[in-house]
Amino acid sequence: MRGYAGKFLEVDLSTGNIKELKFNDEILRQYIGGRGLAVKVLWDRLGKKWETIDPLGPENILLMLTGPLTGFAPGARLCVSGKSPQSNGVVGSTLGTELAIDLKCAGYDGIIFTGEAEKPVYLFIKDSDVEIKDASHIWGKDGKETLKTLVKEGREELRSRYNRPGLWKDPSIVYIGPAGENKSRLAVVAAKWVHAAGYGGYGAVMGSKKLKAVVAKGTGPLPEVDDMERAMKVNDEILKVNFRRTVFRRWGTGYAGYDVGAKLSSEPVLNWQEEWHNEKSFGVDQFERVWVKPYWGDFGCPKTCLKIAALKSGPFKGVITDNPDYENQAYLGTNLGIFTPEGNVYMTALIDDLGLCGIQTGNVLGFAGELYQRGILTKDDLEGLELKWGNVEAFASLARMIAERRGIGDILAEGTYRAALKISEIKGVDVLRYAVTAKGIGIGAHGIRSGEDYPGYESYSCSVQGGDHTSIAKLPINHENSELRIILYDSGVFCWFNFFDIESQDLIWELLKAVTGWNITPEDWFETTARRIIHIQRTLLLLGGPDVRWTPKSDDDVPSRWYEPLGKGPYKGKAVNPEKIKEARREYYEAIGWDENGIPKSEELKRLGLEDVDKRLESLRRST
Amino acid sequence: MVETDHIWIARDYSKCSGCRRCEIVCSLSHEGKIWPEASRVRVFMLVPGIEIPHLCVQCSDYPCVDACPADALSIDRQTEAVIVDKEKCTACGRCVEACPGKIPYIHPAENYAVICDLCGGKPKCVEACAEGGWYALEIIKKEDTPTFELYAKPPEEITRNVIRKLYGEEWVEVV
Numbered sequence: 001m002r003g004y005a006g007k008f009l010e011v012d013l014s015t016g017n018i019k020e021l022k023f024n025d026e027i028l029r030q031y032i033g034g035r036g037l038a039v040k041v042l043w044d045r046l047g048k049k050w051e052t053i054d055p056l057g058p059e060n061i062l063l064m065l066t067g068p069l070t071g072f073a074p075g076a077r078l079c080v081s082g083k084s085p086q087s088n089g090v091v092g093s094t095l096g097t098e099l100a101i102d103l104k105c106a107g108y109d110g111i112i113f114t115g116e117a118e119k120p121v122y123l124f125i126k127d128s129d130v131e132i133k134d135a136s137h138i139w140g141k142d143g144k145e146t147l148k149t150l151v152k153e154g155r156e157e158l159r160s161r162y163n164r165p166g167l168w169k170d171p172s173i174v175y176i177g178p179a180g181e182n183k184s185r186l187a188v189v190a191a192k193w194v195h196a197a198g199y200g201g202y203g204a205v206m207g208s209k210k211l212k213a214v215v216a217k218g219t220g221p222l223p224e225v226d227d228m229e230r231a232m233k234v235n236d237e238i239l240k241v242n243f244r245r246t247v248f249r250r251w252g253t254g255y256a257g258y259d260v261g262a263k264l265s266s267e268p269v270l271n272w273q274e275e276w277h278n279e280k281s282f283g284v285d286q287f288e289r290v291w292v293k294p295y296w297g298d299f300g301c302p303k304t305c306l307k308i309a310a311l312k313s314g315p316f317k318g319v320i321t322d323n324p325d326y327e328n329q330a331y332l333g334t335n336l337g338i339f340t341p342e343g344n345v346y347m348t349a350l351i352d353d354l355g356l357c358g359i360q361t362g363n364v365l366g367f368a369g370e371l372y373q374r375g376i377l378t379k380d381d382l383e384g385l386e387l388k389w390g391n392v393e394a395f396a397s398l399a400r401m402i403a404e405r406r407g408i409g410d411i412l413a414e415g416t417y418r419a420a421l422k423i424s425e426i427k428g429v430d431v432l433r434y435a436v437t438a439k440g441i442g443i444g445a446h447g448i449r450s451g452e453d454y455p456g457y458e459s460y461s462c463s464v465q466g467g468d469h470t471s472i473a474k475l476p477i478n479h480e481n482s483e484l485r486i487i488l489y490d491s492g493v494f495c496w497f498n499f500f501d502i503e504s505q506d507l508i509w510e511l512l513k514a515v516t517g518w519n520i521t522p523e524d525w526f527e528t529t530a531r532r533i534i535h536i537q538r539t540l541l542l543l544g545g546p547d548v549r550w551t552p553k554s555d556d557d558v559p560s561r562w563y564e565p566l567g568k569g570p571y572k573g574k575a576v577n578p579e580k581i582k583e584a585r586r587e588y589y590e591a592i593g594w595d596e597n598g599i600p601k602s603e604e605l606k607r608l609g610l611e612d613v614d615k616r617l618e619s620l621r622r623s624t
Numbered sequence: 625m626v627e628t629d630h631i632w633i634a635r636d637y638s639k640c641s642g643c644r645r646c647e648i649v650c651s652l653s654h655e656g657k658i659w660p661e662a663s664r665v666r667v668f669m670l671v672p673g674i675e676i677p678h679l680c681v682q683c684s685d686y687p688c689v690d691a692c693p694a695d696a697l698s699i700d701r702q703t704e705a706v707i708v709d710k711e712k713c714t715a716c717g718r719c720v721e722a723c724p725g726k727i728p729y730i731h732p733a734e735n736y737a738v739i740c741d742l743c744g745g746k747p748k749c750v751e752a753c754a755e756g757g758w759y760a761l762e763i764i765k766k767e768d769t770p771t772f773e774l775y776a777k778p779p780e781e782i783t784r785n786v787i788r789k790l791y792g793e794e795w796v797e798v799v
Contacts, residue, residue: 071658105661122713165716165717166729166737169669219732222658228656232652297643300643301643304641317793318794318795319792
């Protein structure tokens with residue numbers, strides 16, 4: 001098994017048992033790692049009783065997995081997964097963190113957490129020494145405080161326990177903030193202050209297991225690969241292509257806070273009431289005034305598209321975060337009527353510190369903002385907050401209430417979809433029409449009404465990860481942005497951005513071969529390997545959970561907001577045509593091997609050796 | 625000051641992207657593997673965004689060489705880099721103690737001190753950093769001045785300096 005460390009850790013947080021686990025060649029070749037392997041593990045262990053499992057209960061399994069290409073493809077990431085408290089399906093949620101490298105260097109391809117701890121704990125790993133440690137002293141602390149304490153504590157632990165002359169580097173760390181501890185479904189698994197596995201809500205799963213953090217130092221090399229010379233040659237080619245992507249390098253995605261609104265007209269503005277704005281105050285040239293570092297990235301990244309912003313004057317003085325990427329610019333900026341870099345940077349840093357997801361939180365804050373605009377939510381509902389568009393402090397206060405589950409924050413912490421159901425019930429008004437979500441997941445900041453942005457009609461409606469803009473359904477199914485291809489990146493596990501919109505997409509197959517020795521062709525991938533993974537993911541999504549289940553086909557839709565015409569800008573009047581959604585849905589089902597209701601076809605599953613999945617779908621087919 | 629033919633790796637920490645390409649190419653070149661913990665340049669990140677590539681500065685008085693009780697450290701005449709004799713080194717750690725920056729460390733799998741050898745005069749880390757346009761590591765010509773050795777400082781101290789520059793005084797206590 002080339003490219004793999006060869007073993008996984010399984011940590012039972014209920015009993016404190018820690019053991020090593022291996023998967024055979026066949027399983028790894030079929031499910032690769034990261035997202036694919038998470039889907040397989042979840043299916044094998046929880047598939048039989050999936051509907052009954054509460055994602056925030058002790059039965060859920062939390063996975064933190066690398067893949068064979070982690071560390072060998074530019075831009076290392078870690079894939080976090082489990083049963084999602086947002087969709088009740090499975091999301092492969094990745095984040096940039098050197099923990100992925102430290103794990104592999106410690107000899108592990110990933111960690112599988114089961115059960116739940118009695119009191120707050122964190123996991124400490126130094127090569128094969130693995131220990132569950134008390135985290136009472138950091139429980140309740142925000143992201144920056146948590147990391148500060150754990151860096152010091154981790155280095156001290158390494159220094160005192162391992163008698164090796166020389167300084168220890170910092171161990172790598174992922175953690176949750178207060179939002180995760182309080183089981184907000186909007187909570188992220190975070191790293192390095194500002195990095196987050198957001199989609200899926202796995203910070204809440206960590207919180208439910210009372211797992212505050214994972215701290216690791218691996219001192220070995222990355223695993224052996226099949227052909228190192230070849231692997232590094234292909235890696236070099238990928239680097240070179242990315243060095244030429246100068247726009248992304250220069251501005252990151254932060255140029256889009258203005259561009260996507262002004263040019264593509266697909267940016268959420270005031271809870272998606274509009275998707276166009278022309279606020280030059282929100283141009284990246286204005287953001288540059290708060291940058292203190294122009295390039296920032298993770299292990300092996302050629303693009304380093306992150307920039308660090310620090311506010312050194314004004315009302316938000318002392319705030320630091322990465323310069324808001326496009327998603328945070330949109331969701332914690334334009335969607336809330338905030339059009340100043342400083343306000344946006346402040347919101348972004350706050351959301352990071354609280355351990356919330358910028359996208360999901362911006363989605364629910366915008367939703368609450370619209371309810372306030374319409375008089376459905378009042379000051380009395382909001383502990384006196386005047387939730388007017390652009391009121392930075394009011395939205396910030398509401399974010400804190402969400403992280404703490406205080407007042408209405410307790411309802412909003414359930415995420416936009418569930419909050420909409422609850423508020424409709426309390427207020428006796430249908431507010432689901434203002435919820436811009438797909439499968440319980442707030443939709444990424446790329447709308448489809450103008451028709452100018454990369455997601456199409458099938459994108460969010462048919463994705464097995466709902467509103468996740470980094471895993472959209474796309475036709476043809478082998479398209480460079482298609483979900484089947486994303487599964488390779490999320491299972492690999494490395495950064496999609498070093499493959500986004502570049503020539504030479506095929507380099508990835510060469511790298512996969514050089515690292516693993518497996519000759520997986522694009523045909524194998526799109527016809528067999530990725531199909532297995534997506535069908536199981538689709539099955540688990542449709543099986544649902546105790547609180548929410550999706551109806552096949554009818555829930556494969558875009559939010560009703562997108563059927564309303566755009567009111568402003570060059571695409572004024574454009575709306576989603578329901579017939580187009582139906583047509584795209586039909587075509588997508590057909591192309592990927594699902595029946596007319598979007599349920600994976602029996603013959604397709606049998607072709608792939610997934611008879612057990614087929615059997616599990618029988619009752620769903622009957623009832624649909 | 626007299627300019628020499630010797631090179632020195634200048635470091636501008638505020639430009640370090642944290643991509644750790646230097647660790648990757650260094651370990652590939654010295655170990656044939658990607659091995660961050662065996663890289664001659666190690667990127668410390670005690671605070672996010674404050675990445676510190678930590679590597680030998682070739683002090684003019686070579687306290688590490690002086691301190692070695694096993695005669696395992698020598699100075700390469702061509703490059704002036706410190707060369708570690710793996711066979712002689714006992715991994716006692718005296719060189720670490722003697723180093724004002726606590727830069728050497730013991731190889732994670734074998735029993736010898738790891739110190740930058742300047743790749744014989746063409747450092748791979750600098751090439752990788754320049755290729756990406758970051759220029760956190762750059763080659764300059766060495767001159768006869770003690771300025772170079774001032775850079776031999778522990779990562780905690782460097783981190784505090786860089787924090788002052790990038791984030792402001794109030795963030796120094798984070799370290």
